[in-house]
Amino acid sequence: MSKMSKLILTRRFNHTTSYSKDLAQIEAFFNKKRFKNVKRPYKSIDVLKHRGSINYLQENATPVSSLISRKLFNLLETHFKERKPLHTLGVLDPVQMSQLARCENIKVAYVSGWACSANANDNVSPDFGDYPYDTVPNQVGRIFNAQLMHDKKLHLQNFNSGRNNNSDKIDYLKPIIADADMGHGGITTVMKLAKLFAEKGASAIHLEDQLVGSKKCGHLGGTVVVPTSTHLQRIIATRFQWDLMGAENLVIARTDSCNSNLISSDIDARDHKFIKGIAVENNDIRPVSEVLLEEELKQEKYGHSTSSDSLNSIEQEWYKENKLLTFDEYMIQTLTDSEYTNLIKERSELLKKLGRRYLSISEMKQLANKISPRKNLTFNWYYPRTKEGHFMFNGCLEAAIERSLLFSYYSDLIWLETKTPNLLQAKNFAMTIHEKNPNIKFVYNLSPSFNWEAQGFNQETLKSFIWDLAKHGFVLQLVSLAGLHANGLGTWKLAKEFQYDGMKAYVNNIQNVERQTNSDMLTHQKWSGIDYIESISNVIQNGQSSMTSSTSGSGFTEKHF
Template structure:
């Protein structure tokens, strides 16, 4: 990605071979020092390549309950003393926030942005993390995953949802994103179209088409799918070599 000139890339502190979605159980952390090496390697690769890539560091320490090794003394205060059949170290319950802060402070000098993966949308949790980081690293850029895995209306009312991102921004969370918004929009949109087309035929599709036409004044361009696919470019190439 860096060689291709990507504008930013994120690295998380999970064990790659046991990688889980950020909102699933069974996550295994690597030692703090191991992740710092990953971040440093990425920065070195970007610098050597002459690419101004932003390095975003994600920690899954909030909900992870396992650690590969006790080699790093920064991780030892959070270890329960128990181990799994696979040899992983169990982490103490109820200390996820403290783990995130400890790791965030350790990672901060080695990344452009910090991302604490959370289990639910929680402004107070975000504030505690931001204040702890900015106490030692004023102005450090933070990231927040406004995840589609959250049931937003089950956790927040409409007023809270409306102000959620504004308050995050005021705390220093300058990069806020929905990781799978396109996936959900595409799938739900196709579901609705298939259902309505099955019931009403082309009347349903014509409504979709009209909605596209109506959106053109706001900048929508995909009504003309041939143009979106670049047919005019290839027509020009064909003309040039004819």
Template sequence: MSQKWASVKEESEAFEAEIKEIEAWWQTDRQKHIKRPYTAKSIAALRNIGMKIDYPSSAMGRKLWKIMREHSDKGTYELTFGTTEPLIAKEMAKSMQTIYVSGALCGLSQAAWPGADHADYPADLVPSVVKRIFNTQLWHDQRQTQMRMRYNEHDRQSLECLDYFLPIIADGDMGFGTLTGCMKMVRSFVDAGVAMIHIDDLALGLKRFTNGEGRTIVPTSEYLARSTTARMTFDVLGVDTMLLCRCDSDHAEFITSVIDPRDHGYVLGATREVEAFGEAVEKAKVEGKDYLSVKAEWKGRAGVMTFDEAMKSVASEEQYLEYVSGVAGQVVPLQRRRVMAREALGKDVFFDWELPRLPLGQYMWQWSTKAVIDRAVLAAPLGDVTWNKQDMRDFHTEVRKVYPDRLFAFGFTGAYDFIKAGYTQEEVETFPQDIAKMGVVWQVQPIWATQGLSLHAKQFAEKFKKEGIAGHMRDVAAPSIAGMATDKYGKPTARGDHLADAFFDVVAGVDIAEVVQ
């Protein structure tokens, strides 16, 4: 039986060297802004010491970091869109700096059983799409290099010379459950060559947007555990892969648990003694009443509000100010809030957050910009970039008060109507530039394919049916051929026919030969 170490002393020396290497790495420009809740020693103990793997994901992470820092310094931005299709990703290299892989798109176009954005597809689905796109980048770079090396320096000046290695940013959704499940998903992304992933604070299995209700989020502690798990996994693998901290608690209506005191100020409770909401829902089913109407009626009847609002509703201005002075800016559990309210009022405030719980167990939640800011600030030290929200002025200002040099990302949606939201046409035109000045260096239309690609396919199908191959030749083939790089036989170089020939030549011992124009 072979031994890994010749002696225990040698093992200890290797372990100490690993710790020092990690500590030095954490002080590099790429890593020094990250604050970890664990030590280099604990990470070293989780590594395969003596087996170093150089993941392409790390190089792509460093490349993306450089792109974002340069945009931040210049007040500029990268604007990109989402795709799951390698052929589209290949074309993006001509205009974009990055590629986005959306979980929603993967669920619609790549899952064996497609569906809406419920994050209910296999945990390795999005990493597998990233892998296909990254492999495509490798292949296009390979066939471009082989083609270019067949020409002299003068002729190469007129040939395609694209950087196909656009950093890929991918959707890690909610980390897919348990800590170990999240860790395995993150490893899959690193293996696939991703440059950055984002993980949010939504509740697994409760992602639904079609019944008129808002999101369900997890406690702050669970969200931070997900983010910590991603950072820990990057550290164990020794990669500079980036982490985008995304808080989806804006417009959240429910939370799965009240275990974390940091969430208590936003949890809603009944301020009147009524039947439990779950009982009202069951009764409404029997009577055939509309669920959303029943919920609205019950909330009004129960006097649903936060504890602070409940206190304010029964206190004098002086009493409330006394109470607020002890709560503001502090993490105060509900039990302590009750005591403070009793001391100020001389009596208890009726507040029951169990009565409003949903049939599936969630507590009702009062979202606000401050609630999102609270989470964003707590998660920021673990990540590299913060996902901005639509109402971003206050959000951006408050986060940058704590982290002045923070980088931000922003996702546009196809359904958001800027004009109806109060923007002028001129403001829409300059919106990407305006938010770039606030540090929003990466901007994305995540699910372009559900509108753009579908629209183009629909228009082509209608025209193809009407005009046949003649229309295709005129509107598709001719423009495509005119702008396409070809080899000496007129074949598109993007098809890589010459690369296959090169493989045969190398195996046969035939050296690369210069193309004579």
């Protein structure tokens, strides 16, 4: 226990034995091997003060998902050490989960927010993160409860046959990784969401650095990232919530900054290097938002409605006439070659002196004035802002690296969202971050949004891609919408043939294939757990249940198989 913690206890709690013991338990929790590479900006006493009177660590009151998250952590550790992939498919529902469970080399499951928005939501829609924040947790809950049911069914089956549980390699309790989008709100909402996910059964969640209210699928244009500090607070809030619960669930920090061209605020100096502006050389230039507003008001004055095409045309013309630049690009344009060389040297020395990786816009301007005091700096990043007030952002790999490096010390894994499946990009990303933080593990989205065959892959490189990625530390890899596409394709193929061929189509496409591939869905009554329920009924009703005979005798249709 630290001296400061003891001092606070003495002053506030009279250093009672109870509080001292509780604090020691929390600090022991913090010092677990599980958290060896995780940084917390708060103290153990902050958890003690805010968790309430229940000692979750002592009373074993942590959520079940925390137990399974230990399995996930150990899997990640082993696969990272061996540089092997922990790859999986996104599942839509309990049925798909149960089929995934029968695959020995697929050891985890994934639940996508995109899939839930389009398939498990009262108001089906594209992924704008505008569905109720309990949508994905509730879907996770359905899947997790099904996992528990199938696990009980298997346990009973093994017990009755005299086999040890380990004799059957089916693992129905595969850890679930779930999509928490951008957290759906401020810090308190993020904490509530994290609590809900843990209670519903998610062993890990990922949070992306997009703006609440402007969230889009990472493969669409126009995504808006938040300041680095805002997303860092989301990650810390999630960890703090789970610390309050005594939970070991994993936090995945995702960044969309590699592809985004907008940022919601310029408040964080760590983002300044990537914010774009223009050179305001004369007073005739006005902010683009003012130009657009003036056009709208002018049309209203004459009783016309302003078309979006007209406004888009004016906006595009403004950006064509006013070239967007980062401050560094502006310096290249403004300074002589020798002056720019001196600027780079001075900047490097200043960063080394300050012991950080960034300079604010004011520091960059001061440095420029020092190098070339007679130059009038006309750089302005407020003029190009959108109507919503968003700043132009230079989304690039360097931006993703800078953010991810910071996030890596507070999270368990880092997710790099990309536009294309690019092994060289992934390698450069991982190599740069591992130079500073060699322990962090990476996540890769093997997205169905990519046209894989159009990316230069052949059959051999398609097969080896995930193993090639894993060599660089991209351990967790997932086909996020695999379940959605498999569901749609399978149903489409069946329906298309069934409309003309009737039961021939069903038998040939479903029943025969189930039999040939040893699918447990062939005997769906058994799959659903009817034997397990009958066994419980026998215990409660001392063998007198009418259910006892439901799976015996000629009346049980699955005897046909």
